[in-house]
Amino acid sequence: MDESLEALLLSIQAGPLEAPPWTDFVRRLRKQIGGNFANLIFRRADADPAGGIEVRDALAPPEWLWTRYRESFAGRDPIPYFAMQPGRVYAYDELEGVAAIDHDAFREDFLRAADFEHFLIFRVVEPSGCNIWVTVTRSAGEPAFGADDRALCERLARALVPALACYSALLSRSIETQMYRRAADLLSFGVITLDSVGRIVAVDDAARRWVDEAGVLAIHGDRPHAVQRNIDLSQRIAAVMESTEAEAIHLGDADGVDLLLVPLASRADAGPRGVCMMLYLSGRRPSRRDISAHVAALFGLSDTQARLAMLLANGRTLAESAAEIGITEQTARTYSKDIYARTGTARQGELIQRILTSVAMLD
Structure with missing residues (x-):
């Protein structure tokens, strides 16, 4: 196997561990295929087309081009991304519906404006439904993509399926870990x-x-x-x-x-x-966040009662809490009885435990 092709395939395996993912693969792909641009982009069917996560490598694309796409073409991009057959490699003219466009502003004012004359794109889908699209282009001064280029892209599409499955699993675990870490932190x-x-x-x-x-x-x-x-x-x-x-x-x-x-x-x-x-x-660390609104909603307390409950949960005395809120100690005592009743507690230590282990702390 050619060393550059082997390095390209290995970069697919390593891609899930990179940030952004597959940065090295996209760079190697552009060089391997002799293109002036390559990208890999994640998209969801229910999301804004301009909101995809993209990794790209280009010789010298004009920066205004991406602004033009977001402002003028994201909502009318003619490429039928989710109608593309996974693993199949398409030239631009082979995409469904593109040949029937009378005046293709996307091709003329976006692709050709960036000198993306020759164009190949393929879609990769893994079992859980994560989608990516890989695109490579060449300038007008270069030869069109041939059968060997298509065969390479087909091979890469097959290699990307298990790598994308690994990435999707790692991402799921990472999000789960972040949620638990946030909960533990709070x-x-x-x-x-x-x-x-x-x-x-x-x-x-x-x-x-x-x-x-x-x-x-x-x-x-x-x-x-x-x-x-x-x-x-x-x-x-x-x-x-x-x-x-x-x-x-x-x-x-x-x-x-x-x-x-x-x-x-x-x-x-x-x-x-x-x-x-x-x-x-x-x-024991006093909360530095104001979660009194959540405490009020959880236990059916008034705003003032919730503020008092938070001060007591942070170890303040009844007198200190009343002074900070601006109510009399007698009023605070009356409120505290209602707080204990509504939270199912009988004394300050239980109140501390009840509030500081409630979901209100996870905000």
Whole structure:
């Protein structure tokens, strides 16, 4: 196999891990086929045509061209993207309905204006329904695409199907991970992952804030350390890995940080830096966001009651809360009885738990 073709096929495999995806593939494709432009674009049938996610490589396309497309042609692009047969390679004139256009402004004022005279396009669809289109063009001064160029594009279309399936699966997992990370972050839970010898693999945003703000946990090099001299965190981590039993540790005073060391079963397919332990961090941190509107909606409280509930949930006394809101302490006491009744709690500690573990915190 020709080395440049092999590199092109390998770039398809590596594409799902790039950001943007398949950047190297698009660059190699344009060079391999001798074109002046190549792109790969994601589209959804129910979305604005101009809102697709595009990766492109070109010799020197005029920047005004893309503005012209968005402003003048996105709504009347004649290319029947979703009518194209997956895996088939089309020249522009072979696209359904294009030959019947009396005056093709898209071809004359967009494609030819950019010197995209010769044109090939193909669609790739993977089993879950993710769609991409790949386009390559040549200028008017170059020969038209031939049978070999089409055969290459057909081969690439076949190779892109499993790669696109991998990308779609990775994207789905990534979105799911982001949702759970956001939920954990908003609930003030952080996670540090460790490998088999206690080195840090990753630190999420919430854990990083605990490290930066709490002052009881530090990261030296690639390992977590307790600031307290009487706690050897590295030793405790090693012991938990050896015992395979989770262990809880509190660092600092009452407002410090709680740690939960959770060992994971090692995997032969994970590599030497595979995650072998989850180090969960949590503690008491007042909410910095105003979620009182959500609290009011969840528990049927008035705006003032919801603000009072949030202040109490953040550890304020009744007197402090009343003064901040601008009501009397007696009024606050009356409101608090209604708050406890509506939230199903009997005292401030229960109220704190009820609010800070409610979906209102996930906004």
